């Protein structure tokens with residue numbers, strides 16, 4: 001494809017940003033891809049469970065091809081935002097792109113706003129996921145996890161956390177807490193297999209009997225549900241034996257975190273719920289009675305939110321998108337950012353992937369959303385005068401100079417390739433499947449002087 005003459009800046013090199021970038025480059029645009037982390041990949045690198053090495057490597061191969069395109073200019077180790085290395089407005093001022101596409105994922109943490117949430121021993125799933133996947137600075141922080149851990153949520157992320165506690169920490173007791181019932185579980189078979197051998201089956205049977213009057217299943221349905229829940233309990237895990245006892249507490253809405261004299265979590269208070277039909281599904285209705293789960297650690301695995309400090313109009317837990325479909329808005333999803341203060345669209349700014357819809361699906365979904373979003377961007381660009389890519393080299397130099405003046409050591413695609421080679425060599429020397437440096441300083445040292 002011939003050069004379009006447009007420069008597009010993409011913020012965030014996770015799957016949405018990288019697959020979106022491929023479509024933009026294929027359309028003939030120059031793309032500058034700014035990424036907070038030194039390495040590209042986002043949650044493929046730092047979210048997907050650490051030992052799914054083959055899956056990660058398969059996706060990385062595709063990313064390498066895209067990032068090697070001559071029209072794509074990767075700049076890692078640069079955080080955008082209000083109190084960060086660079087603001088979005090500075091990007092607009094210095095690079096003067098035709099369009100800014102935000103693909104920064106969902107970096108805000110979501111909690112339930114429970115009284116006592118600030119106690120020691122309360123964690124957010126994403127921080128722990130980043131920790132065990134080796135993302136600085138989370139990789140460098142100790143996580144003082146206790147012996148009895150309540151995980152709030154029963155989606156795949158909650159199960160990944162349980163996986164880590166069972167196999168890496170050998171935590172004595174892990175309780176998965178759900179507001180609704182066992183049939184409303186949101187995890188998949190593939191994920192639960194990793195921990196199913198650790199279910200306390202007697203406790204599970206008792207728990208199912210406890211909630212049976214509330215979950216709207218007849219006898220046959222109850223048997224089928226029991227079978228589905230325990231399908232993998234006799235399958236020996238690939239990761240060896242763990243003594244962790246894993247239990248479930250259904251129909252329980254957390255209401256308070258209780259703590260001891262040392263301000264350490266001592267219990268999670270939950271309110272009993274019952275299921276009430278809602279459309280084709282069920283919602284949880286509180287019953288007013290409470291139960292205290294004696295735990296010393298609480299981990300929220302209830303999804304994430306967009307980063308409120310990135311510099312985009314924000315409402316609730318998300319960026320504000322154009323409420324009125326228009327020529328640039330292909331379908332139901334709105335990708336263009338909207339400022340409710342001025343009641344105007346930010347015509348040059350779009351959001352894709354988990355930045356558009358936090359915690360929404362797997363890599364395939366983020367890819368699809370990135371590609372759909374940039375199709376909308378493409379239609380918008382077709383209506384715009386081109387020329388923003390004319391002096392991309394000079395603009396790039398100005399950006400580098402500005403970041404250098406702020407002490408930011410940017411990382412190019414060539415640098416990332418060098419780092420990957422060093423890490424592959426280190427893995428080979430140690431006889432490991434892979435090796436990751438645990439801090440930015442180590443990664444930058446491996447890359448060497450600029």
Ligand SMILES: Cc1cc2nc3c(=O)[nH]c(=O)nc-3n(C[C@H](O)[C@H](O)[C@H](O)COP(=O)(O)OP(=O)(O)OC[C@H]3O[C@@H](n4cnc5c(N)ncnc54)[C@H](O)[C@@H]3O)c2cc1C
Pocket residue numbers: 011012013014015016017034035036037040041042043044047048049052078079080081084103104105106107129157160307310352353354355360361362363364365366
């Ligand atoms: C615990 C967990 C396990 C998962 N397991 C799987 C799995 O097994 N299989 C699967 O298919 N999917 C899995 N997923 C889902 C998958 O990872 C996501 O669908 C996908 O990564 C979302 O892509 P994204 O590009 O929107 O965001 P992200 O992957 O989060 O990428 C965002 C990028 O933006 C950058 N960024 C963030 N803030 C800034 C900033 N301020 N300035 C500049 N750059 C910034 C980050 O450095 C990152 O590179 C998992 C997700 C989680 C949380």
